[in-house]
Amino acid sequence: MLLKFSRNGRTTKALSCLLSEGFKRNARPQQAANLLRPSYLLFSPDISFLRRPSLLVKRVVCWLSVNYQISSNSWSDPMDTNEASSCLVEQLAVDPERQSSSPACPNDGDEKESVFKGLGILDRFLAVWIFLAMAIGIILANFVPNAGPALQEGTFVRVSVPIAVGLLLMMYPVLCKVQYETLHRLLRTRRLWIQIAFSILLNWIISPFFMLALAWAFLPDEPELRQGLILVGIARCIAMVLIWTGLADGDGDYCAILVAVNSLLQMVLFAPLGVFFIQVISGDSVSFEYAMAAKSVAVFLGIPLGAAILTRFTVRGLASERWYDQVFLKWIGPWSLIGLLFTILVLFASQGRQVVHQIVSVVRVAAPLIVYFIIIFFATLFICYRLGFGYKLATTQSFTAASNNFELAIAAAIATFGANSDQALAATVGPLIEVPALLGLVYAVKLVAKRLGWKD
Known part of the structure; x- marks a missing residue:
C-alpha cells in the first residue's frame, strides 16, 4: 500500500x-x-x-x-x-x-543510502554474527576436547543431528516466503524457461569445470584436497542461496524455481559427475553412493519445502493472507538466520580442531575458493547485464551460480572418505570461505547496481 x-x-x-x-x-x-x-x-x-x-x-x-x-x-x-x-x-x-x-x-x-537500510539488527550485522559463530565454534573445538565427538555422535542421513536440525531450521522460513500460488503462471512464460536453461548451463557445465580447473591449478600435488574441492564444485547450492538472494533483493520466486530444478538435477547428476571428474578426468579410484546423494537432497530440501507449502496454504486459509504476510512471516523470518548461525557454529565446533592443526592446507584450499566465488559471480553478473536482464534476475542467477551446497559436499566427503580425511577438511573449508565471501558479494552487488542505476 x-x-x-x-x-x-x-x-x-x-x-x-x-x-x-x-x-x-x-x-x-x-x-x-x-x-x-x-x-x-x-x-x-x-x-x-x-x-x-x-x-x-x-x-x-x-x-x-x-x-x-x-x-x-x-x-x-x-x-x-x-x-x-x-x-x-x-x-x-x-x-x-x-x-x-x-x-x-x-x-x-x-533511497538506499545504506546497503541494508531498514533491516533488523540480526540482518544488519550478519557478518559479525557469522564470524562470531565461527570463532566460538573453533574455540569450542580446541578448548573443549569432547565438543567435537559429542556433536558427531548422532547422525541423520550421515550428517550429525545438530547440523541437520540447523539446516532444516535455516531452510523452512525462507521457503515459507515463496508465492507458490503464482508459480503456475510463471511456468507458462517463455522468459522463465530461458532463465532455467541459462541457470543449468552455468551450474552444471561452466561452474563445475571451472572449479575442476582451479583445483588442478592450485592443488596439483594434493590429490585428497583436490578431490574435496571438486566435490564442492559439483554440489550446487539448494539452501543458503535463498538467503543471499533475499538479502540482495533478488527474485525469491525465480530463485525457488532454480533451487528446485538444481535439486532434481543434483539427485541425478551428483554421483555421476563425481565419478567423471574424480575417476575419469583425475584418474583417482573413488566410489560414490548414488542413494546417499539423492537422499541428502530429498531430506534437506524436500522436508522443509513440503512443510513450507503445507504451512502457507493452511495458515493463509485458516487465518488470512494479511495475517500470514504481516505477522507469521515476520515472526519466523529471523529463525532462518538463527539456523544459519547455529549450523556454522556446530560445523566449526565439529571440525575446528582439524582446521587449526592443518592451517596450511586450509589456506591452500581457501585460495581457489576465493577466486571461484569472485570470478563466477561477477562474470555471471556481467553477462546478465549485457543480455539486458533486470537487477533481480541477474542477482538471482549470479548467486545461484556462485553458491555451493557445502552440506552435501561435506556429507559426501565424510561418507566416502571418512570424517578425518583431507577430502572432508577441504569440504569443511567451503563454508569458511563461502559464507563471508557471498555476504560481501551481497554488499558489492548492491553498490554496483546503485552505481549503474540498475533496476528492473
Missing part, C-alpha cells in the same frame, strides 16, 4: 516517501505514522514559518490530521486526499526545489 497525495496532477513525494518507507519496513500504517514525527514536519530545511507564524500552526494541524488518519483508518479506507494534499503541499513543499532535498524524503538516488 503506497499512499500518495497529489495536487494539480503532480505527486507530492514528501509524505509518499515517508509512508512507503514505513510500509516497506513494517507493513503497518500505525508504525508508518511514527515516521511523521514533529521533527520532520516542524524542523525541515524550510524555516519560512519564522517569518510567517501561521505556517507553524498549519504544520502542526497537518501533522496531527495525517497522523490521526493513518492510525485510525483501516487498510481498506482511503484517506481524503484533497485536504491532506493541499495541507502537505503548502507546508512541506512551499519551495518545490526544496521539497526533494528535505531530509524527510531523500532523492531517488539516496
Whole structure:
C-alpha cells in the first residue's frame, strides 16, 4: 500500500516517501505514522514559518490530521486526499526545489543510502554474527576436547543431528516466503524457461569445470584436497542461496524455481559427475553412493519445502493472507538466520580442531575458493547485464551460480572418505570461505547496481 497525495496532477513525494518507507519496513500504517514525527514536519530545511507564524500552526494541524488518519483508518479506507494534499503541499513543499532535498524524503538516488537500510539488527550485522559463530565454534573445538565427538555422535542421513536440525531450521522460513500460488503462471512464460536453461548451463557445465580447473591449478600435488574441492564444485547450492538472494533483493520466486530444478538435477547428476571428474578426468579410484546423494537432497530440501507449502496454504486459509504476510512471516523470518548461525557454529565446533592443526592446507584450499566465488559471480553478473536482464534476475542467477551446497559436499566427503580425511577438511573449508565471501558479494552487488542505476 503506497499512499500518495497529489495536487494539480503532480505527486507530492514528501509524505509518499515517508509512508512507503514505513510500509516497506513494517507493513503497518500505525508504525508508518511514527515516521511523521514533529521533527520532520516542524524542523525541515524550510524555516519560512519564522517569518510567517501561521505556517507553524498549519504544520502542526497537518501533522496531527495525517497522523490521526493513518492510525485510525483501516487498510481498506482511503484517506481524503484533497485536504491532506493541499495541507502537505503548502507546508512541506512551499519551495518545490526544496521539497526533494528535505531530509524527510531523500532523492531517488539516496533511497538506499545504506546497503541494508531498514533491516533488523540480526540482518544488519550478519557478518559479525557469522564470524562470531565461527570463532566460538573453533574455540569450542580446541578448548573443549569432547565438543567435537559429542556433536558427531548422532547422525541423520550421515550428517550429525545438530547440523541437520540447523539446516532444516535455516531452510523452512525462507521457503515459507515463496508465492507458490503464482508459480503456475510463471511456468507458462517463455522468459522463465530461458532463465532455467541459462541457470543449468552455468551450474552444471561452466561452474563445475571451472572449479575442476582451479583445483588442478592450485592443488596439483594434493590429490585428497583436490578431490574435496571438486566435490564442492559439483554440489550446487539448494539452501543458503535463498538467503543471499533475499538479502540482495533478488527474485525469491525465480530463485525457488532454480533451487528446485538444481535439486532434481543434483539427485541425478551428483554421483555421476563425481565419478567423471574424480575417476575419469583425475584418474583417482573413488566410489560414490548414488542413494546417499539423492537422499541428502530429498531430506534437506524436500522436508522443509513440503512443510513450507503445507504451512502457507493452511495458515493463509485458516487465518488470512494479511495475517500470514504481516505477522507469521515476520515472526519466523529471523529463525532462518538463527539456523544459519547455529549450523556454522556446530560445523566449526565439529571440525575446528582439524582446521587449526592443518592451517596450511586450509589456506591452500581457501585460495581457489576465493577466486571461484569472485570470478563466477561477477562474470555471471556481467553477462546478465549485457543480455539486458533486470537487477533481480541477474542477482538471482549470479548467486545461484556462485553458491555451493557445502552440506552435501561435506556429507559426501565424510561418507566416502571418512570424517578425518583431507577430502572432508577441504569440504569443511567451503563454508569458511563461502559464507563471508557471498555476504560481501551481497554488499558489492548492491553498490554496483546503485552505481549503474540498475533496476528492473
